[in-house]
Amino acid sequence: MIALCPALFRTRTLWARADTAAILRRAVLTMFCLGLWLMPVAAFAQSPTPRTVTDDEVNAIAKQLYCPVCENIPLDVCPTQACADWREEIRLKLAEGWSEAQIKQYFVDRFGDRVLGAPPPRGVNWLVYLLPPLAVIAGLFLLYRALTSWLRPAGAHPSLPADLPQDEYVRRLEEELRNRDR
Amino acid sequence: MIANFGYGSLLIAWLVALYGIGAAAFGVWRKKPAWVDSARNAMLLTFPLLSLTALSLILLLVGGHYEIEYVAAVTSNSMPLYLKITALWGGQAGSLIFWSWLMSAFASAVTLRKWERDREFLPWVIVVSLVTLAFFLSLSLVVENPFNRLWVSPSGKVVEALLQPSGFTLFTQGDGRGLNPLLRHPGMIIHPPMLYLGFVSFVIPYAFAIAALLTGRTDDRWIRITRRWTLVAWLFLSLGLLLGSRWAYDVLGWGGYWGWDPVEIAAFMPWLTGTAFLHSVVIQEKRGMLKHWNMLLIILTYALVIYGTFLTRSGVIDSVHSFARSAIGPMFFAFIAFTFTASLVLLIRRWEALKSEGQMTNLFSREALFLANNLVFVLITAICFLGVNFPILTESLGAIGEALPALRNIFTAQKVTVGPQWYERITAPLFAAMLLLMGIAPLSAWGHSTSKTLGRALWKLALVSLLAPLYLILTGGRSLPALLGLWLAALVACVTLYEFWRAAAARQRTHKENFFLALWKLAGRNRRRYGGYVIHLGVVMMALGIIGVEMFQSETQGPLRPGEQLTLGQYAVRFDSLAEFPLADGRQVARAVVTVFKNGVSLGELYPRSDFYPEAQQSMNIAALHSTLEDDLYILLVDWQPVSADGATFKIYHNPLVNWLWLGGIVFILGTLVAVWPDKEPQAVARRLTPARLPQAPEQAA
Numbered sequence: 082m083i084a085l086c087p088a089l090f091r092t093r094t095l096w097a098r099a100d101t102a103a104i105l106r107r108a109v110l111t112m113f114c115l116g117l118w119l120m121p122v123a124a125f126a127q128s129p130t131p132r133t134v135t136d137d138e139v140n141a142i143a144k145q146l147y148c149p150v151c152e153n154i155p156l157d158v159c160p161t162q163a164c165a166d167w168r169e170e171i172r173l174k175l176a177e178g179w180s181e182a183q184i185k186q187y188f189v190d191r192f193g194d195r196v197l198g199a200p201p202p203r204g205v206n207w208l209v210y211l212l213p214p215l216a217v218i219a220g221l222f223l224l225y226r227a228l229t230s231w232l233r234p235a236g237a238h239p240s241l242p243a244d245l246p247q248d249e250y251v252r253r254l255e256e257e258l259r260n261r262d263r
Numbered sequence: 264m265i266a267n268f269g270y271g272s273l274l275i276a277w278l279v280a281l282y283g284i285g286a287a288a289f290g291v292w293r294k295k296p297a298w299v300d301s302a303r304n305a306m307l308l309t310f311p312l313l314s315l316t317a318l319s320l321i322l323l324l325v326g327g328h329y330e331i332e333y334v335a336a337v338t339s340n341s342m343p344l345y346l347k348i349t350a351l352w353g354g355q356a357g358s359l360i361f362w363s364w365l366m367s368a369f370a371s372a373v374t375l376r377k378w379e380r381d382r383e384f385l386p387w388v389i390v391v392s393l394v395t396l397a398f399f400l401s402l403s404l405v406v407e408n409p410f411n412r413l414w415v416s417p418s419g420k421v422v423e424a425l426l427q428p429s430g431f432t433l434f435t436q437g438d439g440r441g442l443n444p445l446l447r448h449p450g451m452i453i454h455p456p457m458l459y460l461g462f463v464s465f466v467i468p469y470a471f472a473i474a475a476l477l478t479g480r481t482d483d484r485w486i487r488i489t490r491r492w493t494l495v496a497w498l499f500l501s502l503g504l505l506l507g508s509r510w511a512y513d514v515l516g517w518g519g520y521w522g523w524d525p526v527e528i529a530a531f532m533p534w535l536t537g538t539a540f541l542h543s544v545v546i547q548e549k550r551g552m553l554k555h556w557n558m559l560l561i562i563l564t565y566a567l568v569i570y571g572t573f574l575t576r577s578g579v580i581d582s583v584h585s586f587a588r589s590a591i592g593p594m595f596f597a598f599i600a601f602t603f604t605a606s607l608v609l610l611i612r613r614w615e616a617l618k619s620e621g622q623m624t625n626l627f628s629r630e631a632l633f634l635a636n637n638l639v640f641v642l643i644t645a646i647c648f649l650g651v652n653f654p655i656l657t658e659s660l661g662a663i664g665e666a667l668p669a670l671r672n673i674f675t676a677q678k679v680t681v682g683p684q685w686y687e688r689i690t691a692p693l694f695a696a697m698l699l700l701m702g703i704a705p706l707s708a709w710g711h712s713t714s715k716t717l718g719r720a721l722w723k724l725a726l727v728s729l730l731a732p733l734y735l736i737l738t739g740g741r742s743l744p745a746l747l748g749l750w751l752a753a754l755v756a757c758v759t760l761y762e763f764w765r766a767a768a769a770r771q772r773t774h775k776e777n778f779f780l781a782l783w784k785l786a787g788r789n790r791r792r793y794g795g796y797v798i799h800l801g802v803v804m805m806a807l808g809i810i811g812v813e814m815f816q817s818e819t820q821g822p823l824r825p826g827e828q829l830t831l832g833q834y835a836v837r838f839d840s841l842a843e844f845p846l847a848d849g850r851q852v853a854r855a856v857v858t859v860f861k862n863g864v865s866l867g868e869l870y871p872r873s874d875f876y877p878e879a880q881q882s883m884n885i886a887a888l889h890s891t892l893e894d895d896l897y898i899l900l901v902d903w904q905p906v907s908a909d910g911a912t913f914k915i916y917h918n919p920l921v922n923w924l925w926l927g928g929i930v931f932i933l934g935t936l937v938a939v940w941p942d943k944e945p946q947a948v949a950r951r952l953t954p955a956r957l958p959q960a961p962e963q964a965a
Binding site: 155196216259 | 516
């Protein structure tokens, strides 16, 4: 490539004794040579050769996906041949420049929502996200209702019901501790 | 011959169980104690009969009778004797026999107790225990018979049947398929019996609860009788879960201990409700409250025990379609529906009689905090139940989408995975709340704690506990969940240790004992309370391990040639060599030699290996571990590229603090043993307290 452009490397000396026409002529020649030199680089940029993808990059995506064949086993640790092939597919996609989201969507399109680690929030799947907070709210409400309904004015019945014999020991211990804390 | 004998004793045990149910019910109905005694004898007879059944199956397994389908499926000539014996619970049919055998052992043990004061409970305890046993025996007799033989037709068709089909001859084989390699691990040998022991022993408190409902005895007698049974059940279930976690860590090769797998959750759910029950019965004993709730909790625990067995045994988890294919599924479903509905109906009938005797005086009293703790446990159970069943639900609801095209976008019939990321996100705040309550509740008092007294007791300890997250911040930790988790764990540790110190110091002063003797005697005098505190300390240690792995685990993987190394944080692992050789049991082993370095200093050699089982065509990657209290370096030889002496792929996990999880598990079990340990001389304890100081006559614990 460099051998094709002798003009390029003589440019500096040319400036010293150049007339305008000669400069223009040589500039066109230089640009032509530059074009020839850069052409393969531009062609490479348009269709890159696959880059090397590490196992860690594959695992970072594979561990978010679930084996469509085996139940509840993430793709990064599944020992089946099918999963080995799918991991290789992730590697190829990464090498081709696919993003993590694109690869995940590719597997969802092929095998369905079950490859994702959690149900995607749509349709009936919303239940799995809405029911737990609703249950917590309902539980807290019921707890509050239960506690307030059982609450009675302090001191109305100060004595505690009878305990087991060994609890008598605990009661005495507690009493001693209370005396000590005073 | 042995198979026929085993099946015969199984059949007789089932008939005896049915007779026992009828005799006990008839004895109550016609008020004839002789019939109840006969039912008791029937109950006792099931144990030797099922022992003969289990023994027959073990003899078949050990003897290599591969004409028996179950034997061929779970054993092979190359398996050692102990694995052939433990193959009894290595497959579905055998594990159901094992379940029934344990159930008969526990039920027989409970019928041997002294019944003088609780005679009215006896027939109903027998009925409930025998109904449960008869159900499991029915499964073995009808659907999952481990004594079925293999028969071959002249055309070569092989069928499975107990008796010889016309035109078929016995199908004999020289070798079996062998136990699943994943199950050939010491943890897996002990783990299922522990879980099953936990499951079956929870049947006993349930049986007493139902007996209390049927007889109308609304006091807390049933709770006092079954207190130790419940703790034993909880101990076994806890042990089963811990051993299962360790097995997963050692064998499954993913560097973790808990994958939120439905089978794990199936055992975790009754443990959660059982834990709630253990706390809430204390409120009933001390304050005469929560009688409905305790009944509901034990009914729920029993239902979850059966449901857990159903989930792991029916194949329903795999797919809703396998549920339809498997005959065991509908039988389980019908049984759970029947027992749960019948129990609820009984509870509703006794609703009025079970009204609380006591009342709460303050929202910050110990009973209020125990109730909040119950809510947390039940909410986690509900979330687990939703997560386990949601894939089945979405698949089933797909029928609506198919019937109504307008709703097809909502009910897509797409099977979904509910994995760890969902469980961790949803349950994390609840586990945090659980730790917070563990930190606060021991400082509260029964009946009369107020926010002021509780705050006064808590604030100094809360300040001290802040040192733990502060240390994490100073060492570079910035994860908010980790900081919060560490603070809560530290709070529980501070409060628990303070409680020990406070009580021991008080005793030391009054009894003039040295501190450690005072501590020892203190625990001995109230084992349930201080055993519980030891359990809390175990939970704190386990929480440290969980925070370490969940928040700070790191991993790397890569192919290495001899002499090359992989780096992960401060560690480096150099691949030195690899040898491949066969073992006497048929395994093909590929064993790598690697040298581990920390900050450039050699820590020695480790040997990750991959065992290939030709009969099962399955590999197992056995991790090599460098374990310290600080962390584990977990090295796996993985098969992403062909494993050879010229190169192999290694995966390395760095698991900070993970060993605190196992140590915490040991402390947890020790605490449970303290709580469950029987008092040496309960009479002596009663004698020490003068009648004048005792509010009522002492009762004998069961």
